[in-house]
Amino acid sequence: MTFQGWILILGFVAILLALTRPVGAWLFALYEGRRTPLHLVLGPVERGFYKLSGIDPQAEQGWRRYALHMLLFNVTLMAFTYAVLRLQGVLPANPQGLAGLSPHLAFNTAVSFTTNTNWQSYGGESTMSNLSQMLGLTIHNFLSAATGIALAFALFRGFARRESASIGNFWADMTRVTLYVLLPISVVYAIFLIASGVPQTMAGVVDVQTLEGARQSILLGPVASQEAIKMLGTNGGGFFNANSAHPFENPTALTNLVQMLSIFVLGFGLTWTFGEAVGNTRQGWAILSAMIILFLAGVFVTYSQEAAGNPVLHHLGVAGSNMEGKEVRFGAAASALFAVVTTAASCGAVNAMHDSFTALGGMIPLFNIQLGEVVIGGVGAGIYGFLLFAILAVFVAGLMVGRTPEYVGKKIESREVKLAVLAIAVLPLMILGLTSLSAVLQAGLAGPLNKGPHGFSEILYAFTSAVGNNGSAFAGLTANTPYYNGLLGLAMWFGRFFVIVPMLAIAGSLAAKRHVPESAGSFPTTDGLWVGLLVGIILILGGLTFLPSLALGPIADHLAMIRGTLS
Template sequence: MTVSGWMLILAFFAVLLALTKPVGLWLHALYEGRRTPLHAVLGPVERGFYRLSGIEPTAEQGWRRYAVHMLVFNAVLALFSYAILRAQALLPFNPGGLAGLPEHLAANTAVSFTTNTNWQSYAGESTMSNLSQMLALTIHNFLSAATGIALAFALFRGFARRESKTVGNFWADATRITLYLLLPLSIVYALYLVASGVPQTMAASVDVTTLEGIKQTLAIGPVASQEAIKMLGTNGGGFFNANSAHPFENPSAATNFVQMLSIFLIGFGLTWCFGKAVGNTRQGWAILSAMILIVLAGVLVTYAQEAAGNPIVHHLGIAGANMEGKEVRFGTAASALFAVVTTAASCGAVNAMHDSFTALGGLIPLFNIQLGEVVVGGVGSGIYGFLLFAILAVFVAGLMVGRTPEYVGKKIEGREVKLAVLAIAVLPLVILGMTAISAVVAPGLAGPLNKGPHGFSEILYAFTSAVGNNGSAFAGLTASTPYYDGMLMIAMWLGRFFVIVPMLAIAGSLAAKKVTPATAGSFPTTGPLWIGLLIGIVLILGGLTFLPSLALGPIADHLAMIRGQLF
């Protein structure tokens, strides 16, 4: 580890903390439906959309109606993308003459982008036309992100409202988030990327001659526009197969820093927005503090392991850090930080191959997702997932002080605890169940590149990434098969929507309750004790659930590495 590496890490968190409140203020304005400076330009567009679609934005919805509208909207979007991908060969803006995708790959990809997972069982530059990239995929980068933030707003209202039967209007929330947040940020971000050397063109390729005099054909396309929302919306789906390790997606150390910032930007702002919504910004800062401490611990372990390198390689006389699978222009620190950031959020973009990390260096990205990707997490999904853990934490705290647990003025009773447990239990049940099946059946065993613990880690990571709606991969698993496309598609759908519905039920239950003023017997939920309890609940649940599977994979891999054993 180096001083410059730690300066990068500290600068990253310092800039994010400086941006948290401004972003939170903007999000809170959208949460309340207030006018912003952009309404002068985009207000007519919003009103026109409502008129064309017959939506009354002021008509509030109960949690069931909110859930149904959200589910139908996403199901229709998935079918739309499936149709585009299947008919790709017949559609325009296909300069490479690419064929339509097979049924299993088209279905997997449509579900992947609908659920904000952006798992890619294909190489974008050789599989997707420009139209498919823009219409079938990038549209989901906006709308799946808007869905996540809208759902977070619904849960915020559940905590903030008193004796209410409604949690907002899904269509109004999603429209405002897209128009006044995601779209303007993406336009500015895309222009910055173009100025930094990221292509934005409808051409399919360009012929170049290298310094050695070799002629090459390089794939290009409308990259910058997809790259911007890919990061801001914590989507992660790359235009190119190499994702953010590709110089046309991530040309320099400066763009790499900005990409990492953009992955966390909205997630940080949502914590402040939550505190403002419930009338106490210290509540938001407490949640953010717990998140940051967990992320910093992950960065410390990953950076230390990658900087230390592989003892087996050292024994061969090659000293230094582990640079296998990493871009030299980023180095160890930026690669380790990026890996932790992208898996602490449900982004999945990668600037290095996680399959090439050391065993414990690769364990942290895997464990980040297994925690439910609530440590900052995806836009919206991170904060509402973390609040589910907060409900369990305050329930435990209530047992300690011997009274009915309360959180931000709402009593947490049996219904909320049961629903929170149900939502949190979805991830381990699906991840471990599907991993177990794939580790014993022939189509599953045909996927891993490696044998032994590392091969098991590749399977475990794939289902962890799918259920956690992350989308990153260990890069050693051949997943473009009917078996894995089908299994991962089911995992992605369950991981997204089987968490959302119980969460919305909690929002509806809380909104109907009265606000209970804090008393001397209330457990404080803003101080160090609360932050420690939150961290403990998140880590203990993740550790107890996944430790056996981690022992079979990366931990066994690490023990073999320090013994000098190769598989």
């Protein structure tokens, strides 16, 4: 590890902390439905949407109606995207003349982008037309991200409201987030990327002559527009197969830093929004503190392992950090930081191949997703996932002080605890169940490139990424098969919506409760003890659940590497 590397890491966190309050304040204005300066320009557009669709933004919805509208909207979008991908060969804006996708690949991709996962069983530049990239995929990058933030707003209202039967209006929340946050930032962001050298064109291919005199075809397309929302909305799907390791997606050290910042910035801001919503910003800072502790611990392990390099190669006389699968433009520090950022959030974009990390360096991105991607988490999804853990933590604290647990003025009773456990249990049940199935069936064993512990890690990472709605991969797995496309598609759907529905039920239950004033017997939820309890609950649940699978995969791989065996 180097001093410059840690300056990058600590400077990255410092910039985000400086942005937390202004970003959170902007999101809080939308949470409350207040006007912003952008309403002067985009207000008529918002009102036009409501008029065309017959929606009354002031009409409040209970949690069941909120959930129903959200599910119907996402199912409709998924069906639309499936149709676009299947009919790609006969649709316009297809300069390469690419054929439509197979049924199983179209299903997997449609589910992937609907659920904010953006898992890719395909090479973007060789599979998707410009129309498919823009209409079929980029539209989801906006709307799936907006859905996540809208759902976070709904849970915030559950904690903030008193004896209310409603938690907001899904259509109003989603429209405002899209128009006043995601769209304007993405436009400015895309212009910055274009100025930095990222292509934005409807051309498909440019033929050039190399220095050696050979002819080479360079693939182009509307890259910058997709790249901006891919990062900001923690989506992660790459226009090119190499993702953010490709110089057309991520050309410079500055774009690399801005991409990492954009992955985290809304997640940081939402913690402040939550604190403001419940009337105590210290609650938001406490949550953010726990997230940062987990994040920095993960960065330390990953960076130290990648900087230390591979002892087997050192024995052969190849000194230095582990640069396999990494861009020399970024090096070990920026690559390790990017890997932890993209898996701490629900993003999945990569600037290095996680399959080529050292065993323990690759374990941290895997473990980040297994924790539920709540270290910062996806836009909206991270904060509402973290609050599910907070409900369990305050329940444990209530048992310790011998009274009914309370959190931000609401009693946490058996209904909320059961629903939180149900939502959190989806991840281990799906991840471990589908991994074990694929580790014994011939169709599953046909996927991994490697045998032994590393091959097991490739399978485990795939289902962890799918259920956790991350989208990154140990790329040694051949996933474009009917078996993996089908199972991974189901895993993504369950991992997204079987967490959301219980969470919305919790929001509805909390909104209907009275506010309970804090008393001398209340467990404080803004101090260091609370932060430590949150961190402990998350690590204990993750460790107890996934440690056996990690022991079979990356830990066994690490021990083999120490003995001089590589897989």
